[in-house]
Amino acid sequence: MERLRFATVGSVDDGKSTLIGRLLYDSKSIFEDQLEHIEAVSKRRGDDYVDLSLLTDGLRAEREQGITIDVAYRYFATPKRSFIIADCPGHIQYTRNMITGASNVDLAIVLIDARTGVIEQTRRHSLLVSLLGVPHLVICVNKMDLVDYDQAVFDRIREEFEEFASRLDLQDVTFLPISALAGDNCVTRSTNMPWFEGSTLLHHLESVYTASDDNRIDTRFPVQFVIRPQRSDFPDYRGFAGRVAGGVLRVGDDVMVLPSGLTSTITGIDSPLGPVEKAEPGDAVTLLLADDLSITRGDMICRPNNRPRVSQELEAMLCWMDDASPMQQNKIYSIKHTTNTARAKITDVLYRLNISNLHRETGVSELKMNEIGRVTLHTTAPIMFDDYHQNRSTGCFIIVDEATGQTAGAGMLLSPRT
Amino acid sequence: MKTSLSGLIDESVTIIREVAAEFERPVLLFSGGKDSVVMLHLAVRAFAPARIPFPVMHIDTGHNFDEVIEFRDRCVADMGVQLIVGSVQASIDAGRIADVTGPRASRNPLQTVTLLDSIAEHKFDAVFGGARRDEERARAKERVYSHRDSFGQWDPKNQRPELWGIYNGRHRQGEHFRIFPISNWTELDIWSFIAEYNIDLPSIYYAHRRPVFRRDNMWMAVTPFLQPEANETVVEELVRFRTVGDATCTAAIESVATTVEDIIAETSVARITERGATRADDRMSEAGMEDRKRTGYF
């Protein structure tokens, strides 16, 4: 069965956790002891109804404050698909946790409170989702029960969002009017909104077409680990283990290894479950080659006529996530990209993105926590990469503060502006 | 061949290889329980035909089911891996911790000290655990690479961001990481894997008759370490274990499932979570697991 990863995003209190609770509850994916537990907690707190957000808000501090602090992962399955959910926090202080949850999903649900419409944090999350290249988006106008299920409210918010989103790079966008609390249009069709003709959220999640989201054209295989058994029964085995980051590799394919540029032919592919004929994006496999080349972790295997860019001068959109220290120009950081680790300096901030109006602010030399900018970097070793829009796996990197070990920045590589 | 588990297996294997490549002294926690068995099998497959480049470690409370210890030893011998045992009894004898007493005493919480001492003794910097996010609400929040400070503490309010598939294992001397390669597996995924690849498990996972008594609405097994109180009557029931841990706090469930297929059928319609049905230690408190994890528990 196919697995869909999705995240809920949007401003604080717009109903993300409640929506997840609702989806789990109405699809009968909540266990009795979990329900008893949240019923008891709700009762103890004196809530009027069972607070479904307690299903994901599991930390002490979250329950004390009634908000989500860090991503919660939940799992459920219907006969059509199984789902991995990342319930993200809406509060601006926890934006880096939201990015954590949304970085590798197939689909994001953006919640908007029907009473407030599109606000700053809605824009911030939508911008991040767009930068992260999440392929599918569902905009849920939530709490329709509090605006009399009024179509005019839904239409107005939809226009508001579309106006803002026209300047973002969003591909597949669907709008839904829902009430996470009452359940309208979540799993069952709402009788309160006969004017809405679209499908329910769950139906949409079950049927959204994701098969074409992977890059199956540009063959990319970052070498992760060299497997060299010290065993007499495998004297000559030398395999290159890794996860396919793009394209389809087949036994018999001619390949090139970067940065050396040496070439060879694939003689075998071992998967964790035994030998296979081909490997596709996402597969963890071990490649066997015809020639005895010197290949180490961090090298990139590709096709001779389709290579990634190789450079020590990079350009990227960078989200800063470190609350302890802002991004400083020319400070030495560690950069992790595919299976490579090098050191890097941010040489220039081309502009900082104003999140409200998407204006490009120039003359900036640092990025503070939660700020996003277009930067240039210089690295100690060549990085083999693709434009993030072509390939999420070879187009992303993280910046690590060498003193604290903190994951300080998240970057998406771009082709240099010409 | 692609199966519904393919994506999960690929993710887990990638994480295991990444740790082997980047850390100096990894170790895999192996209790003989189903999750750690699946994790060990994934590790074997991650490096095949080479051997696993790290040892496995069992934190042993001394209060075990015989079948599990027998299985543990057989399993590591078959797979040719090195087993380290961190003994809670040894920690007690060395005066590191005081043993618990009384009819309801469980050594389960004592494991934290032995675990942290063993990690320090062997200078392990990466410790693989078989925890799954679907097990419990604090675990649902934890990163795949989970940082522990020099006291072994987890800080749930200040976890490092973890994006895409890029993991950051940078740490100072004396700190370590807990690594959870099967974070995204559910109980049903674990059983599907066991079925699909014919994985051997301790016999007590399958329905069998044994003397049990009722406590806190759960069936507890009579063992040398756990005896019924005066008002608790012992009966023989057909039961199996959904999780396997310390014998004093792991309950059995009534079941007639004697095969993997039976268990999958039972698991698919289960109305109570694995921990809810079987763990005495978590029933009482709202944040029991979070509190234990903060101080260094698994």
Ligand SMILES: Nc1nc2c(ncn2[C@@H]2O[C@H](COP(=O)(O)OP(=O)(O)OP(=O)(O)O)[C@@H](O)[C@H]2O)c(=O)[nH]1
């Ligand atoms: N009336 C009404 N209230 C709702 C609805 N959805 C959520 N709420 C309420 O809105 C409040 C916030 O809901 P949460 O689900 O915690 O919001 P959230 O988006 O997860 O918040 P953060 O995770 O902290 O950003 C709670 O009191 C919910 O009961 C809805 O559809 N209608």
Ligand SMILES: [Mg+2]
């Ligand atoms: Mg929430």
